Amino acid sequence: MCDGTAGLPPGRILAVDDDPKALGTLETYLKGAGLDVLTAMSGEQALSAVRRASPDIVLLDLGMPGMSGREVLRELKARKETSDIPVVIVTSLDQMAEREKAIHEGADDFLTKPIERRELLMRVRTLLRVRHLHRDLERTLGSLHELEAARYAEGAAHDLLKGPPSRPPLATILIVEDELLERAIYADLLRDHGYTVLTVPTAHQALELLRFQEVDVILVDLVLPGMSGPELIERLKTLTPDTPVIVVTGHPSSHNAVTALRLGAFDFIVKGFKSEVMLHAVKRALEKRRLELQARTLLHELKAKVAQLSQGQA
Numbered sequence: 001m002c003d004g005t006a007g008l009p010p011g012r013i014l015a016v017d018d019d020p021k022a023l024g025t026l027e028t029y030l031k032g033a034g035l036d037v038l039t040a041m042s043g044e045q046a047l048s049a050v051r052r053a054s055p056d057i058v059l060l061d062l063g064m065p066g067m068s069g070r071e072v073l074r075e076l077k078a079r080k081e082t083s084d085i086p087v088v089i090v091t092s093l094d095q096m097a098e099r100e101k102a103i104h105e106g107a108d109d110f111l112t113k114p115i116e117r118r119e120l121l122m123r124v125r126t127l128l129r130v131r132h133l134h135r136d137l138e139r140t141l142g143s144l145h146e147l148e149a150a151r152y153a154e155g156a157a158h159d160l161l162k163g164p165p166s167r168p169p170l171a172t173i174l175i176v177e178d179e180l181l182e183r184a185i186y187a188d189l190l191r192d193h194g195y196t197v198l199t200v201p202t203a204h205q206a207l208e209l210l211r212f213q214e215v216d217v218i219l220v221d222l223v224l225p226g227m228s229g230p231e232l233i234e235r236l237k238t239l240t241p242d243t244p245v246i247v248v249t250g251h252p253s254s255h256n257a258v259t260a261l262r263l264g265a266f267d268f269i270v271k272g273f274k275s276e277v278m279l280h281a282v283k284r285a286l287e288k289r290r291l292e293l294q295a296r297t298l299l300h301e302l303k304a305k306v307a308q309l310s311q312g313q314a
Contacts, residue, residue: 011056019061022115069102073107103276127284171286174210175198179221243289
């Protein structure tokens with residue numbers, strides 16, 4: 001069923017809302033998708049649940065009596081042990097100013113009431129994927145540290161990191177959008193925030209450009225002349241499988257949007273968005289790419305070190 005649950009990783013979600021009806025809706029949607037769900041009806045209960053159960057994602061209502069959602073957010077982001085837990089703020093349309101403040105205070109994403117089931121699960125799916133990548137990377141780093149310690153014990157000390165890391169180049173974003181005005185708006189926004197931007201109006205031009213130009217993130221409009229957005233995404237899986245694709249759509253519940261996510265698109269944004277929506281989507285996509293590339297490099301180093309130890313023991 002094309003309901004946004006395809007490829008949904010396992011995870012534990014904490015939903016926080018003082019409205020029992022809203023909280024029940026979130027719980028029903030998330031449990032129906034096979035996720036482990038915890039609930040809290042106040043800020044204090046939320047912090048207690050985080051300490052007790054270490055959720056993968058926190059869905060946090062902003063407008064609660066007593067300890068507000070923003071206070072909970074600040075507390076979570078200030079603590080080392082909880083700062084990396086993704087927080088999705090849940091707001092109503094009349095709380096836009098509070099939402100923007102929460103984004104600046106560290107919120108990872110947001111949803112607007114009334115919550116639409118498919119959009120909720122798509123957002124959760126994206127954040128769970130990044131969360132699992134973080135954990136895989138930490139495990140790989142742990143294995144590397146153990147191997148390095150073993151080498152020191154054998155008298156073959158070797159510094160794994162030689163010198164300070166080099167400064168990464170500016171990220172390059174490719175925009176595939178046939179509407180000239182929208183293409184220019186997206187490009188100007190991203191360039192204003194330090195990104196290098198390339199633009200093309202068709203899928204065929206995108207494929208041709210990617211044969212000789214590496215990019216870090218691709219924004220794809222679903223409705224393109226000639227080859228459609230979903231068709232392009234399917235081709236990109238073979239041509240550049242490590243590059244996250246963000247879908248730009250006018251209708252998040254459309255068949256094409258769901259199909260694009262099932263084909264491997266990383267995230268989606270709905271046309272008419274505010275600037276922070278695109279910027280946050282790009283930031284998440286870049287983090288996913290960084291983690292995947294770093295994990296691959298570390299796995300390669302891990303295999304090399306295992307081979308070295310095996311040769312030394314032979």
